[in-house]
Amino acid sequence: MLCRQFIRTALGSKVRLRPFHSSSTLLAKKPAKAGKSTGGKGKKGKNTEKKLLLGRPSNNLKGGIVGLANVGKSSIFQAISKSHLGNPANYPFATIDPEEARVIVPSDRFDKLCDVYKPENAVPATLTLFDIAGLVKGASKGEGLGNAFLANIRAVDGLFQVVRAFDDPEITHIEGSIDPTRDLEIVTHELLEKDIEFVLRALETAERSVKAAASQKNSMVLTERKFEQSVCGKILEHLESGKKVYHGDWTNDEIRFINTLTLLTAKPTAYIANVSFADYKAFITGGKKLDNIKYLSSIRRWIDENSPGDLLVPVCVEYEVRLFESSEAGEELDTASTVPSAIGPAISSLRKALNLISFFTGSPREVREWTIRQGSTAPEAAGVIHGDLEKTFIVAQVTKFDDVISHKGDEASLKSGGKIANKGKDYEMEDADCVIFKAANGKK
Numbered sequence: 001m002l003c004r005q006f007i008r009t010a011l012g013s014k015v016r017l018r019p020f021h022s023s024s025t026l027l028a029k030k031p032a033k034a035g036k037s038t039g040g041k042g043k044k045g046k047n048t049e050k051k052l053l054l055g056r057p058s059n060n061l062k063g064g065i066v067g068l069a070n071v072g073k074s075s076i077f078q079a080i081s082k083s084h085l086g087n088p089a090n091y092p093f094a095t096i097d098p099e100e101a102r103v104i105v106p107s108d109r110f111d112k113l114c115d116v117y118k119p120e121n122a123v124p125a126t127l128t129l130f131d132i133a134g135l136v137k138g139a140s141k142g143e144g145l146g147n148a149f150l151a152n153i154r155a156v157d158g159l160f161q162v163v164r165a166f167d168d169p170e171i172t173h174i175e176g177s178i179d180p181t182r183d184l185e186i187v188t189h190e191l192l193e194k195d196i197e198f199v200l201r202a203l204e205t206a207e208r209s210v211k212a213a214a215s216q217k218n219s220m221v222l223t224e225r226k227f228e229q230s231v232c233g234k235i236l237e238h239l240e241s242g243k244k245v246y247h248g249d250w251t252n253d254e255i256r257f258i259n260t261l262t263l264l265t266a267k268p269t270a271y272i273a274n275v276s277f278a279d280y281k282a283f284i285t286g287g288k289k290l291d292n293i294k295y296l297s298s299i300r301r302w303i304d305e306n307s308p309g310d311l312l313v314p315v316c317v318e319y320e321v322r323l324f325e326s327s328e329a330g331e332e333l334d335t336a337s338t339v340p341s342a343i344g345p346a347i348s349s350l351r352k353a354l355n356l357i358s359f360f361t362g363s364p365r366e367v368r369e370w371t372i373r374q375g376s377t378a379p380e381a382a383g384v385i386h387g388d389l390e391k392t393f394i395v396a397q398v399t400k401f402d403d404v405i406s407h408k409g410d411e412a413s414l415k416s417g418g419k420i421a422n423k424g425k426d427y428e429m430e431d432a433d434c435v436i437f438k439a440a441n442g443k444k
Contacts, residue, residue: 065129158268165296231258274317279293299312357431360434401432
């Protein structure tokens with residue numbers, strides 16, 4: 001049970017914060033890690049450089065809900081955000097400007113820590129989501145909402161791509177028929193085309209810079225610009241082969257440059273298949289496997305071939321909206337038609353795709369879940385709490401989550417049992433670490 005009584009929701013009129021419960025049963029496949037890299041050697045070639053990730057290093061990451069027009073994006077945004085900000089309608093472009101919602105990341109571990117400490121205040125992890133207007137074929141050339149749509153995608157860090165996987169003659173489809181793999185191809189093609197256009201411009205800029213540096217006989221700048229020119233050529237070749245940048249094999253130096261381009265296909269994606277209630281219920285209750293549900297097997301095959309390792313989450317958007325509306329009205333659905341919501345797993349899937357993990361700070365005063373990127377060091381994690389903690393970091397006192405639970409959060413018991421470890425600047429944070437940071441200025 002999420003500690004609702006401790007969660008404050010004093011947010012502006014355009015942002016809503018709502019709790020969800022979690023379930024891991026709907027995550028169809030673990031995501032491949034982004035930005036594969038063999039790394040490189042540090043100074044003097046002694047130390048291997050930590051593998052970098054594609055995307056921004058920020059820990060306040062944003063996700064966008066995308067897909068063709070009129071496939072259920074605004075409805076699922078409404079269900080996820082538990083708000084009426086979305087504008088679901090049975091016609092394309094019901095959403096023009098992206099709507100924003102901050103949603104709670106479902107976390108059984110956070111709930112358990114709240115049960116242990118019974119804190120005065122509890123602050124869960126959140127994820128900011130945007131409902132982005134629907135895409136149409138030709139968007140990269142300006143069709144539909146065209147460039148505005150693609151610019152909105154460029155502003156987020158990861159994507160929920162919604163694809164329709166149910167039949168209903170009364171709900172129109174912009175392409176006139178139901179064909180999920182065709183829809184996936186259209187969205188991917190438009191993103192690839194826009195990235196090719198963007199990289200071509202970057203390549204032209206790099207070529208001009210190479211000529212300028214050569215004429216000025218600036219060897220250091222020339223080397224850098226030639227490298228950028230080379231990477232642009234490699235990206236272009238990758239894109240023209242129909243592959244997303246996210247699934248490329250890049251070195252750390254290449255990733256540093258790619259991250260400056262904010263390419264659309266460099267963003268991790270979790271796929272949401274909007275299925276019928278009958279199919280969703282059959283899947284969630286074990287009556288049918290994913291590959292035996294209409295449309296889902298073809299979607300899974302397409303993902304395996306074109307976005308290998310990405311997650312597929314079956315969701316019945318109509319059912320999620322019904323759950324939301326009944327909850328708002330204080331009503332309960334008939335138990336015969338009730339199955340677990342897919343919203344928690346959907347949120348968790350994007351978080352996993354973004355390579356995010358959590359650490360916790362806990363006491364009777366406050367329990368808080370903090371979000372960091374996988375591979376963050378202890379000082380970097382401290383910096384999420386406050387920038388000064390990273391600059392003046394001395395040590396991190398780390399206790400594993402299971403130990404905190406088994407010792408009921410009792411610090412004396414944890415110390416006597418040798419469960420609290422002092423970790424230095426090189427310590428790489430692990431998911432669910434419970435931490436107290438010590439810094440030179442005495443802040444924790």
